[in-house]
Amino acid sequence: MQTIAELFDLSGQSALVTGGGIGIGQAISLRLAEAGAGIMITDINLEAANQTVEMIKASGGKAQAIQADASSATDAKRTAQATIDTFGKLDILVNNAGIYPVSPFMETSETLWDRVLDLNLKGTFLYTQAIAKVMIKADQGGKIINMASVDGIRPTGLVAHYNASKGGVIMLTKAMALELAPHRILVNAVAPGGILTPGTCQTGDEMQKVTGKSLEQMAVDIGQRIPLGRMGEPEEVANVVLFLTSAAANYITGEIIVVDGGYLLS
Amino acid sequence: MTTPSIAELFDLSGKGAIVTGGGMGIGQAICYRLSEAGASVMVADVNMDAANQTVDEIKNRGGKAQAIEANAASAADAKKVVAATVEAFGSIDILVNNAGIYPLLPVMRVEEALFDKVISVNLKGSFLFAQTTAEAMINAGKGGKIINLASVDGLHPNGNATPYNASKGGVIMLTKALALELAPHKILVNAVAPGSIMTPGTKNVAASALEAGLTIEQLSKSFTGRIPLERAGQPDDIARAVLFMASAAADYTTGDILLVDGGYLLS
Ligand SMILES: NC(=O)c1ccc[n+]([C@@H]2O[C@H](COP(=O)([O-])OP(=O)(O)OC[C@H]3O[C@@H](n4cnc5c(N)ncnc54)[C@H](O)[C@@H]3O)[C@@H](O)[C@H]2O)c1
Ligand SMILES: NC(=O)c1ccc[n+]([C@@H]2O[C@H](COP(=O)([O-])OP(=O)(O)OC[C@H]3O[C@@H](n4cnc5c(N)ncnc54)[C@H](O)[C@@H]3O)[C@@H](O)[C@H]2O)c1
Numbered sequence A: 001m002q003t004i005a006e007l008f009d010l011s012g013q014s015a016l017v018t019g020g021g022i023g024i025g026q027a028i029s030l031r032l033a034e035a036g037a038g039i040m041i042t043d044i045n046l047e048a049a050n051q052t053v054e055m056i057k058a059s060g061g062k063a064q065a066i067q068a069d070a071s072s073a074t075d076a077k078r079t080a081q082a083t084i085d086t087f088g089k090l091d092i093l094v095n096n097a098g099i100y101p102v103s104p105f106m107e108t109s110e111t112l113w114d115r116v117l118d119l120n121l122k123g124t125f126l127y128t129q130a131i132a133k134v135m136i137k138a139d140q141g142g143k144i145i146n147m148a149s150v151d152g153i154r155p156t157g158l159v160a161h162y163n164a165s166k167g168g169v170i171m172l173t174k175a176m177a178l179e180l181a182p183h184r185i186l187v188n189a190v191a192p193g194g195i196l197t198p199g200t201c202q203t204g205d206e207m208q209k210v211t212g213k214s215l216e217q218m219a220v221d222i223g224q225r226i227p228l229g230r231m232g233e234p235e236e237v238a239n240v241v242l243f244l245t246s247a248a249a250n251y252i253t254g255e256i257i258v259v260d261g262g263y264l265l266s
Numbered sequence B: 001m002t003t004p005s006i007a008e009l010f011d012l013s014g015k016g017a018i019v020t021g022g023g024m025g026i027g028q029a030i031c032y033r034l035s036e037a038g039a040s041v042m043v044a045d046v047n048m049d050a051a052n053q054t055v056d057e058i059k060n061r062g063g064k065a066q067a068i069e070a071n072a073a074s075a076a077d078a079k080k081v082v083a084a085t086v087e088a089f090g091s092i093d094i095l096v097n098n099a100g101i102y103p104l105l106p107v108m109r110v111e112e113a114l115f116d117k118v119i120s121v122n123l124k125g126s127f128l129f130a131q132t133t134a135e136a137m138i139n140a141g142k143g144g145k146i147i148n149l150a151s152v153d154g155l156h157p158n159g160n161a162t163p164y165n166a167s168k169g170g171v172i173m174l175t176k177a178l179a180l181e182l183a184p185h186k187i188l189v190n191a192v193a194p195g196s197i198m199t200p201g202t203k204n205v206a207a208s209a210l211e212a213g214l215t216i217e218q219l220s221k222s223f224t225g226r227i228p229l230e231r232a233g234q235p236d237d238i239a240r241a242v243l244f245m246a247s248a249a250a251d252y253t254t255g256d257i258l259l260v261d262g263g264y265l266l267s
Helices: A022-036 A046-058 A073-089 A110-138 A160-183 A198-211 A215-225 A232-247 B025-036 B048-060 B075-089 B112-140 B164-185 B200-211 B216-223 B234-246
Strands: A014-018 A040-044 A064-065 A092-095 A140-148 A185-192 A258-261 B017-021 B038-046 B065-069 B093-097 B144-149 B187-194 B258-261
Touching: A014 A022, A014 A073, A014 A110, A014 B093, A014 B112, A022 A046, A022 A092, A022 A232, A040 A046, A040 B200, A046 A064, A064 A073, A073 A110, A073 B025, A092 A110, A110 A160, A110 A185, A140 A160, A140 A232, A160 A215, A185 A215, A185 A232, A185 B164, A198 A215, A215 B017, A232 A258, B017 B025, B017 B075, B025 B038, B025 B048, B025 B093, B025 B234, B038 B075, B048 B065, B065 B075, B093 B112, B093 B234, B112 B144, B112 B164, B112 B187, B144 B164, B144 B216, B144 B234, B164 B187, B200 B216, B234 B258
Parallel strands: A014 A040, A014 A092, A040 A064, A092 A140, A140 A185, A185 A258, B017 B038, B017 B093, B038 B065, B093 B144, B144 B187, B187 B258
Antiparallel strands: none
16 A cells, blocks of 8 residues: 555656646646656747746756647657657646637637637647557556636636637546546546636736726626635646646546636535 | 645644544545544444444554544434544544445335435435534634545436435535535535445445345446446545545635546446
8 A cells, every 4th residue: 555655756757748837837847846757848938948947956856848839739749759758758748738818709710719729629639649649658557637627617708719628628538538548548637717827817907908897806706706715826726736647546537626716616 | 825845735634534434445444544644533433343443453553543433314423523523633624424325226116214314324414414513613713624425326327226326416516515605614525426446335235235136237237337447446546535635735626526436437
């Protein structure tokens, strides 16, 4: 029987985190590195990715940055290979990169729709397929964690394209879990509620333009809809990702863990 | 916000926990994990011998625990257990509503008394223990964690288990309703929904269902029929998930139903 410390020890494993430069992806990278995993941080923003690497190295962890687009099939293959070249193996994939531009449904262009679906949904498919191929070849199983959202379960307004992408991520998670189970590749998702990140701060500005509400008023509105009365921190999502990547979750696959301070209850 | 280390996240030192049905099976595994994390554990069970065995093992491993005879379906026993926990450990921070029964019988043979019994242990018991424990938590003003044992059968019916399916469906919605109402007190309420787990209870049920005329095929279909990970779970698989929910790693999660089923509900 493994001790609790052993359950959460990822030493000798390596993880690829998309969009690891800032926000939730950065917090996930820091947590998995603390648990001992070597981290390949991919981001379209190489400067941000490098900053996360510096933070990890400063606390004694192992990490490397690579510029890559999470919606590109060739980048999926390239980053998988880079992870193997750097760390010798690939045990964990976190499909975190995602965008949530605000746009009223009647004004949403096909181009915006495609951009959101290509990254949030198709990117998750492409990266999982490319990385699972490597995992199947190595025959040691693996863990894949997708970033869903409470918006994939209940719509909030002004982000129909985003709602559709994350609803798709939830069912994609279950479908891939079913098909990859024979290879002992476990696929799960985390569905965050309102989390304070650079991305959501920008969303606040965009919402303000569309709704005319002040940021202060929006914060009050949001707080009132969250039973725990506050937005979450990126670390609180990262802690749940750590659980799913750990041996503590070895009998869990196809599951969506909601991390929303109770938002979906209200 | 200073970020706690991973070791700090899973450290339950100084916390008091109640586990109903902690004498064997999943409840026993939960007691061991909470105790390993540093919590003091009140092991409540109708079967005092079993509860004492769990306590002895925890003490052997250097942990702190106490056994108490209690029926999870009794309001008076809920009060007794909560008072004993505060008395013994000084505080009550975690409640695990684990005690549950799952007799297998075709629906046309289920009598009212059996229906009542299953609902009162599995559903009403979770309500009674949650309400009594939350009262103590609210008085202490420090928040807390309540974790209910639901089941995949609360989401998707299992044959020959009608009262059980209904009880666990109820536990799932009870979990969400309590989470909503107790959030202002920083009491987080979540459930863990196991799939097929090898416990003394599942073995007994298999034996008595065979006696009652169910075939081996019907039984194996209802237990391990279609699990993508191709194995039944162990009690510790569930205990790990309960530990996670009880820990600070789950401090922004409330009203969630965590499935631990080897993918069973996908198939
Ligand atoms: N913040 C929230 O409230 C919230 C809620 C639910 C779900 N999520 C999901 O969590 C994930 C992260 O969100 P966040 O708030 O941390 O975002 P963020 O905007 O703060 O950070 C996203 C990171 O991803 C990178 N990125 C963007 N497009 C990319 C691409 N095509 N390829 C590679 N990298 C790319 C960015 O450069 C940035 O470093 C997203 O999938 C988001 O949908 C966030
Ligand atoms: N084993 C599984 O496959 C499985 C699957 C899904 C859910 N569950 C749930 O997990 C929980 C534990 O199941 P298990 O398989 O470990 O059971 P078990 O029968 O092996 O052990 C149950 C324990 O609870 C005690 N108990 C029974 N009735 C009680 C009562 N009225 N008051 C106090 N204690 C009582 C028993 O004495 C025993 O110690 C139950 O809620 C069950 O519904 C189990």
